[in-house]
Amino acid sequence: MKRNIALGVMVMALLATVFYFVGKPDKEAQREAKAQQQRIADQIVPVTFVSPRASALKSTLDVSGPLKTLDDVQLGAKIPGRLTMVTVREGSRVRAGQVVARVETRNLMQQINQAQGAVQAAMSVKQQAEIQANISPQQSLAAIRQAQAGLDASKARLSVVRKGARSQEKDQAKERVNESKARLDKAKIDLDRAQRLFAGDAIPRADVEAAQLQYDSALSNYRSALEGYDLVVEGARPEEISQAEDAVRQAEEQLRLARTNTVTDHVKRQQVQQAEAQIRQARASLSLAQMQLADAAIVSPVSGYVSGKPAQVGQVVNVGSPIATVVGLSGVYFEGQIPETEIANVSVGQQASVRMDALPNRVFTGRIVAIDPRADNLGRQFAARIAMNDGGVLRPGMFGKATLTLKTIPNAVLVPRDAVLKQNGTAYVFVANGQVAKKVTVKLGRVQKDWIQVTGLAPSEKVIVKGKDVLTDGSKIREDDPALTEARL
Secondary structure, eight states: OHHHHHHHHHHHHHHHHHHHTTTSOHHHHHHHHHHHHHHHHTSEEEEEEEOOEEEEEEEEEEEEEEEEESOEEEEEOSSOEEEEEEOOOTTOEEOTTOEEEEEOOHHHHHHHHHHHHHHHHHHHHHHHHHHHHHHHHHHHHHHHHHHHHHHHHHHHHHHHHHHOOOHHHHHHHHHHHHHHHHHHHHHHHHHHHHHHHHHTTSSOHHHHHHHHHHHHHHHHHHHHHHHHHHHHHHOOOHHHHHHHHHHHHHHHHHHHHHHHTTHHHHHHHHHHHHHHHHHHHHHHHHHHHHHHHHHTEEEOSSOEEEESOOOOTTOEEOTTOEEEEEEESTTEEEEEEEETTTGGGOOTTOEEEEEETTEEEEEEEEEEEEEOSSOOTTTOEEEEEEEEOOTTOOOTTOEEEEEEEEEEEEEEEEEEGGGOEEETTEEEEEEEETTEEEEEEOEEEEEETTEEEEESOOTTSOEEEETGGGOOTTOEEEESOHHHHHHHO
């Protein structure tokens, strides 16, 4: 009421001044107007005021968006075939590692059996090749030694035939007969023993062949020794000399052939390598068949729920054919759009509070884990991903709002919004400077409900709220209602 009376008095005074000076000279009118303004200025305006608030001010940004998930997996067939089992349906909950479907495996089992048989056969071939590779060098060396011994004996016999024999030579010839007979007897014993062992499957055929070769060589040497002894005793005829020369040539050829046959030792080793390659190939085929058998089971890599209708039992699928879609819950996140004007104030790691429309009474705490580096072409906004610890209650597709704390302004100065005046785009307030109103220009900042941040104003000032509209810089004031002022404080 007091404020209305004061306003009425000032308005009547101004009107009286205007009517009074109508028609008077300009200078006199100006003097009267100035005097009247002074009288108005001398009016004491009742006001109320408050002290600014100094507190930490959080700058926030609200963004809306849906919940999405990182674990949105479409399970597909890895091998072609007919589905013999589907264990889930729409909405079913699945665990990571759970088999949700299976492709027919009858043909795969046959392939595995065939591959296993091929591995066993290849290993058997390798075993035989290794036996031959180990025996062949021994046989070759024995053949060379036997051929060399035969050559030496043939040359000795030829020498005896040509020169004739002395008593010492007869004794030596007799000794050679005895030695060759002893070797022949031993070779016969070894051959008989090898044949018995081979008959009992105790040794391979190659050992029998080696023993037979030793016996044949010993028999040949024995016969040669006998012939040599006869030549020494009886003397040689021309045809016998010719025969001895032929025997030397034959022995030389046998030695050459024995040395040439050592080439087959390398061939035997190559056969072992070929057998090993066949084993590797057979095992690779077996491994492939086993992998295909494992791929017959379609397994969910994540825990979650089946979205949509899965494939049906009996359906024929190809590689990549969709079987089921599993939406995981462990990777649920909120995606909001950050305006281009605020992207500089948003960074990975900032905290956020998220409210979902479906759960209005709950607040979920999260933080920004990723920001798309490229804005969309439509609204020039950047997608931000906010991860939350929701305890498994949130579902992809829910919609909500996230509040981001952009920054905190410490010791921000806040005044009531209705205490701020504007003139020509410049904001200002009136403060009580004793019994006089003082105009202070301020810069506006963030709004916090009914209060607004300002700069350029000391926290100790008394900001005029009521009565500010009729004040000018220097107006006289008085506190209108201390109780009201106290209440606003």
